[in-house]
Amino acid sequence: MPELPGPLSFDDPEALARLKKRHAAERRFKFYGRLAISFALLFLGLLVVSIGSQAVAAFSHNKVVFHLPLEADLVAPNGPGDPAAVAENISGFYQLVREDLLATFPEAGETAARTRELNGLVTRLAVIPMARETSEHLDRLGETYRYRAPLSDDLDLYLKGKVAPEIDLRLDEITRVVRVRVGEGVEAVERLRLESASDFSVLREAMQRADTAMAEAGPDAGYSILLQHGANLVRLVPGETGETGETLFFEPLTGIPANLAGARPTARLILLPESARNVTDRQVAWTLALAEQGRIRSGLNWSLLTNADSTYPEIAGVLAAIVGSLFTMLVTSMIAIPIGVFAALYLEEYAPKNRVTDFIEVNINNLAAVPSIVFGLLGAAVFLNLLALPRSAPLVGGLVLGLLTLPTVIIASRAALRAVPPSIRSAALGLGASKTQTVFHHVLPLAAPGIMTGAIIGMARALGETAPLLLIGMVAFVAEVPSGPTDEATALPVLIYKWSTGAERAWEPNTAAAILVLLTFMVVMNAIAVFLRRRFERRW
Amino acid sequence: MADTTTSTVALEETKAIDTKVDCRNINVFYGAKQAIFDVSMAIPSRSVTAFIGPSGCGKSTFLRCINRMNDTIESARVEGEVIIDGEDVNSAAVDPVLLRSRVGMVFQKPNPFPKTIYDNIAYGPRIHGLARSRDDLDEIVQNSLMRAGLWEEVKERLAEPGTGLSGGQQQRLCIARAIAVSPEVILMDEPCSALDPIATAKIEELIDELRERFCIVIVTHSMQQAARVSQRTAFFHLGKLVEVGDTEHIFTNPTDNRTQDYITGRFG
Numbered sequence: 001m002p003e004l005p006g007p008l009s010f011d012d013p014e015a016l017a018r019l020k021k022r023h024a025a026e027r028r029f030k031f032y033g034r035l036a037i038s039f040a041l042l043f044l045g046l047l048v049v050s051i052g053s054q055a056v057a058a059f060s061h062n063k064v065v066f067h068l069p070l071e072a073d074l075v076a077p078n079g080p081g082d083p084a085a086v087a088e089n090i091s092g093f094y095q096l097v098r099e100d101l102l103a104t105f106p107e108a109g110e111t112a113a114r115t116r117e118l119n120g121l122v123t124r125l126a127v128i129p130m131a132r133e134t135s136e137h138l139d140r141l142g143e144t145y146r147y148r149a150p151l152s153d154d155l156d157l158y159l160k161g162k163v164a165p166e167i168d169l170r171l172d173e174i175t176r177v178v179r180v181r182v183g184e185g186v187e188a189v190e191r192l193r194l195e196s197a198s199d200f201s202v203l204r205e206a207m208q209r210a211d212t213a214m215a216e217a218g219p220d221a222g223y224s225i226l227l228q229h230g231a232n233l234v235r236l237v238p239g240e241t242g243e244t245g246e247t248l249f250f251e252p253l254t255g256i257p258a259n260l261a262g263a264r265p266t267a268r269l270i271l272l273p274e275s276a277r278n279v280t281d282r283q284v285a286w287t288l289a290l291a292e293q294g295r296i297r298s299g300l301n302w303s304l305l306t307n308a309d310s311t312y313p314e315i316a317g318v319l320a321a322i323v324g325s326l327f328t329m330l331v332t333s334m335i336a337i338p339i340g341v342f343a344a345l346y347l348e349e350y351a352p353k354n355r356v357t358d359f360i361e362v363n364i365n366n367l368a369a370v371p372s373i374v375f376g377l378l379g380a381a382v383f384l385n386l387l388a389l390p391r392s393a394p395l396v397g398g399l400v401l402g403l404l405t406l407p408t409v410i411i412a413s414r415a416a417l418r419a420v421p422p423s424i425r426s427a428a429l430g431l432g433a434s435k436t437q438t439v440f441h442h443v444l445p446l447a448a449p450g451i452m453t454g455a456i457i458g459m460a461r462a463l464g465e466t467a468p469l470l471l472i473g474m475v476a477f478v479a480e481v482p483s484g485p486t487d488e489a490t491a492l493p494v495l496i497y498k499w500s501t502g503a504e505r506a507w508e509p510n511t512a513a514a515i516l517v518l519l520t521f522m523v524v525m526n527a528i529a530v531f532l533r534r535r536f537e538r539r540w
Numbered sequence: 541m542a543d544t545t546t547s548t549v550a551l552e553e554t555k556a557i558d559t560k561v562d563c564r565n566i567n568v569f570y571g572a573k574q575a576i577f578d579v580s581m582a583i584p585s586r587s588v589t590a591f592i593g594p595s596g597c598g599k600s601t602f603l604r605c606i607n608r609m610n611d612t613i614e615s616a617r618v619e620g621e622v623i624i625d626g627e628d629v630n631s632a633a634v635d636p637v638l639l640r641s642r643v644g645m646v647f648q649k650p651n652p653f654p655k656t657i658y659d660n661i662a663y664g665p666r667i668h669g670l671a672r673s674r675d676d677l678d679e680i681v682q683n684s685l686m687r688a689g690l691w692e693e694v695k696e697r698l699a700e701p702g703t704g705l706s707g708g709q710q711q712r713l714c715i716a717r718a719i720a721v722s723p724e725v726i727l728m729d730e731p732c733s734a735l736d737p738i739a740t741a742k743i744e745e746l747i748d749e750l751r752e753r754f755c756i757v758i759v760t761h762s763m764q765q766a767a768r769v770s771q772r773t774a775f776f777h778l779g780k781l782v783e784v785g786d787t788e789h790i791f792t793n794p795t796d797n798r799t800q801d802y803i804t805g806r807f808g
Contacts, residue, residue, distance in 0.1 A: 430645035
């Protein structure tokens, strides 16, 4: 019989070496763990920061202040007895806005194209709230209405510095403003020649630097230079440098160019050619002039939360999508929670353990892994085609998401039921409680926090689902807040998808803001789940 | 050969005592495996009967035949008759729900409901409709707790959760809960195995008091406990009833060698 090894001594070198190795392995493992968590936190932080920083631009919006006389014949074509016509009279209200803008900038009246350019400052649909409010207070006809219209999205972005990099320079005093004619015959145009004490040395220097930078950037690169003094703006005419090649010619944009004389204007170098932006130099000039007149106010963009979707980013909001999502979740919860919980109860407490129930269990687990788009196809085939339910409705979306969530709820509920100790069941049965009394008096209340947690997490997942909703037509453009589960509606994630594909730059911050709204909902739902678990969790 | 003898002994004794539960030819199977082999035994009323035997000998399984708790185990199958007041509890005419209101049970581990002390006791009377009014129910709760010797300790905190009591108190709460539905028989499945000696002593004292009114069957691993609390003792071995008789007789002068070996600690 072999001898058993003797006890290890505390200074046995072999044992110490082994111990060292073990400790090293432990340290290594801890290090890997921390590394993994750091990575996860880093990416989470990146996500939040990138979305947050993009969304910031959408939180505030610049608005143009108007004082509009509510002319009765223009605003209320059918007379004051027809408020509905007033509310729908968008073109009448928009005409008030256009007339006001044209009165402020009469130079835009020169050509129709220029007037359209000016009208681009405020979109037509921006007057809807004014029309609605006026229709509710028809006694105010004839009074002056103070209205803050959201500035067109691109100009708003310009004011936020998101359109192009810009260099602002304070120039030397302009000594003279001379009107000159440049060109020959019919092609001759009126230009301004400005004289400066230092002959624009600062500006020329900046232009040289910009030219070098643009030359590297490519043939399409370019820039505009605007000179601003108060509400008076002129633009450097590119390519015209006079006979000597040294003179800088300017063209008036807005205000009175002569006012530049004796002033030290600001030169704005917008480092993106006009053709590459959605805002023209003139529109920028008008906007800057409005700002100079104190008619542009930046404020919190509540309309992002209170408006429905729109084709114009500045008046688009997530309200319709939130309501659509809520209706969808309502239907989903009404399908998934009762069916899921009762299915789990039956399977866990009543069903005999045999091949049939094994088969069902395996398939529930499989169902939980089915890609959501498959559920969307199923929904389209069954609910839309076979049952002829309304397309794009939260009812159908909720049914599809309910089916999608069902396996999750069943699995979570079964786990919660299984976690109830059998001794509680024995106690109730031993007292003469029937099976059903045992389940409903004791097991279900004890499993309820777990079931609710599972259900809420399942719902949170459903809230973020996009693919199945696309397939059942919930991607439709919905400009009205839905009033019931059978109305046309869209959901938050679908709205995000739609906004993210929008062409205009302003959709980008809007999308990020909508993502934040969705994330807020998710966080709230998960917080409720955690709260329920903490609050109602019982120990035994 | 020995089995036949013991069965005869049991049957003979049946006549002598005031039988409450009469078990006849009980066989229990877990799937294909037989756990109890043809056990017949008479359990007297108003006394304590102890089941002893090594682990896995089937004493708990046999105990659970009396209130049909084996029904809750899917693979279990019970054959034979358990007659209480002339009625076979395994017959179709007897509903396990009603049976269990007459045959209460106390489990190995204290298992109060995670509800208040009051609701723990009141649950049984409520589901069986034993109380007509709130006052009735209060009285039942108080009487049950008094009989379980717990009233003085908990009367000030009936609204507190039963799970907040100590282990021994919880077990007495479970006994009070079983008493509250006015059973005739109380089955106890190793009720003290999770308790310390002081709590155990209290439970044993309680059992001694309860036998004035109830027929008590207790499964225990402790032979001292069996000797202390029971009037009759049944020794089980490998699913068979080896010997049953007066406790004194079993512990001082067992008929069977296996009983002798077990109680003297030679095996088990």
